[in-house]
Amino acid sequence: NAGVTQTPKFQVLKTGQSMTLQCAQDMNHEYMSWYRQDPGMGLRLIHYSVGAGITDQGEVPNGYNVSRSTTEDFPLRLLSAAPSQTSVYFCASSYRQRDEKLFFGSGTQLSVL
């Protein structure tokens, strides 16, 4: 049982480049979300989805896009990377929207130069 799988684990970008962080879960969870972790700031919610075709913004959505075409996948897109987006990114899922027990992926360490 893979749980929540994130790829890549590490990525270095130049300012202005675009990329997609991949997230997939095999638990048939309705709810999926993206967080970023920065030193001294905990985890902050970027975007979330309560089901296929439904997405919404979290606390820090600027500079990021998401889509949810299937239950399993929830990619996060950086359209034009900026140094301020250097962070560790975590994808998380839960069985349903009201279920607070999130399952997290192992994270993507992103550096933007």
Added chain:
Amino acid sequence: DQQVKQNSPSLSVQEGRISILNCDYTNSMFDYFLWYKKYPAEGPTFLISISSIKDKNEDGRFTVFLNKSAKHLSLHIVPSQPGDSAVYFCAASGKTSGSRLTFGEGTQLTVNP
């Protein structure tokens, strides 16, 4: 505006002693509180939770206490073990936020043999 705050970035205790991690919150709409544990290069994993209708929840060596009037919760680990060394995140959700957790900054716990 940090709605969930962990004021101690780090805590060091001896093996076998009690570890007490603290968390304060400001949003009176929060009604469910969780603790997550995170090892390096891994995603956070759910540890224990408490609903606002309770003031204590226990699971083995881990106990969470909630003081609603003070908007304060704490995690007690007794006895502490070297394997407990990790970053601990406090998180909260409200009736309308569901899986959209608000996290604290985290506390690095080190348990010395």
